[in-house]
Amino acid sequence: MRRTFEWMIGLRYTRAKRRNRFVSFISATSIIGITLGVTALIVVISVMNGFQDELRERILGMTAHVTVTGRGEALADWESVSERVSANPAVQAAAPYVQAEGMLSAEEEVSGAIVRGIEPELETPVTDIGAHMQEGALDGLEAGEFGIVLGSALARSLGVGVGDRLMLISADVAVTPVGGMLRQRRFTVVGVFEVGMYEYDRGTAMIHMADAQALFRTGQEVSGLRLKLDDIFSAPAVARDLNRDLGYSYAAQDWTQSNANFFRAIQIERTVMFIILSLIVAVAAFNIVSTLVMLVTDKQGDIAILRTLGASPASIMTIFIITGVFIGLIGTAVGVGVGVLIAENIDVIVPWIENLAGTQFMPADVYYISEVPSRLDWGDVGLIGLMAFALSFLATLYPAWRASRVQPAQALRYE
Structure with missing residues (x-):
């Protein structure tokens, strides 16, 4: 029953109410940020995988x-x-x-x-x-x-x-x-x-x-x-x-050995791109901190009432962890879905954009290959999803701990 009540309240706090629409707006922006970051990571890493495979295949076709x-x-x-x-x-x-x-x-x-x-x-x-x-x-x-x-x-x-x-x-x-x-x-x-x-x-x-x-x-x-x-x-x-x-x-x-510097450069570029784009996910995930801090401030009266009804500090902390993790989970799930969809159809999307813009993104006389390849690696997808979820979880800990430290008497003084 205690776990049910924590989940019920935690999930309810993620929905917009008349008093906390701005908090819900911040939650939505956090979800969108995580979605965009995860999508970008999956697409870029898939394209880098595709580049590596294509270059290896074409190089070995001649060497x-x-x-x-x-x-x-x-x-x-x-x-x-x-x-x-x-x-x-x-x-x-x-x-x-x-x-x-x-x-x-x-x-x-x-x-x-x-x-x-x-x-x-x-x-x-x-x-x-x-x-x-x-x-x-x-x-x-x-x-x-x-x-x-x-x-x-x-x-x-x-x-x-x-x-x-x-x-x-x-x-x-x-x-x-x-x-x-x-x-x-x-x-x-x-x-x-x-x-x-x-x-x-x-x-x-x-x-x-x-x-x-x-x-x-x-x-x-x-x-x-x-x-x-x-x-x-x-x-x-x-x-x-x-x-x-x-x-x-x-x-x-x-x-x-004969192409060592070339493939090493690709691997370094892949790692650097992963780190840079991970910062987007990190920034979006830590927006959850501001969301939960504002939510804790808005819900101090509710916290005090729950405490007087017998809720423990651990239960209060769990409620807000559930709220923050749910935000991160939605953003991660949507980002993974959109990222996989784009990565699997990059060969259709890129030509369509090139035709629409009237330009070629990768001229053959500039780049080694003239098409944007993609290879979706489910191991990379799992790693990206796990990283985004972990950052979302870490972002909930401090605000949830602050919520568990709210004193009922002080919170109800001005109610």
Whole structure:
């Protein structure tokens, strides 16, 4: 019965009455503040999760899970090294590559690019580049035919398409009897790919490995081996095993090392955004303090009557804790619902806002990706909801304690 009466009174105090409409208004603003804070936190963290997943997927679509290179020199015996690394049960496929910087020239357009020589039949199992071909096919690269595959943005900047010819100029200088000359060769565009990441679409070109070896004068040597694993998250452990097995002459680097600063920056940004937006929830939650302080002042007569009827200080404290927690619970529940709804439909909401505003929030030439991704993590949702509820509870303690300290005689003196 005592618990029932505490809940009944505590919940009744959350409803507006003629005498305390301003208190109820403050309660409503607290609820709205908590709702907005929780909603913003869920949406932003979901978008950050989506960014991290999208970037990882697109980066790994162009880069290997693990890369094996020689320490300070190219790989001359890449076939034997490939056999040794393929013996690791975690390695699914291995592909050699030759990589260098080059200059592409078509008509009056010139652009620099990273030129990668590949074996198409070996490269396909390692990366997803074949699945992102817009025109042509990766198999169009044949040894001695001097074909080239370009990123979509690079092809547009050069004004070329499949079947067009361009000049590839090596960054290395060839020494001739008449002096130093840049190595150059005419190539035919046999394909255009688009992975959706501007850095790669704008700055990457692929040719056959034999053609790269001929252009860059590497002989039978390659720059390294690119490996695909059965689990991308096991890459650090596999890289450590390969470094131990291959010895000091070789170096195995996993994708988390080659992109460490990038992903660390994303994680730091995610943490900072969580802290900043948590302050919104904290400010809204501690508005409950002012709400309950005003409510305690308004209800001193009621408190005194309850005390004279036998209510204990603990019961009075419980009544006001229930009032404050109920306010926080409503704001948290509504915020979680709205936040989940927005996060799950961000791919529809953002394009609608862009069309309405007539602008694009994320131009591809500025950002790595041109769409706003989202991945809702229920663990994050639970953490945010628990944090908001905990802050709401903490905000009730001092006003509720003050209410329990009200003396009936003093409170009824002027009644």
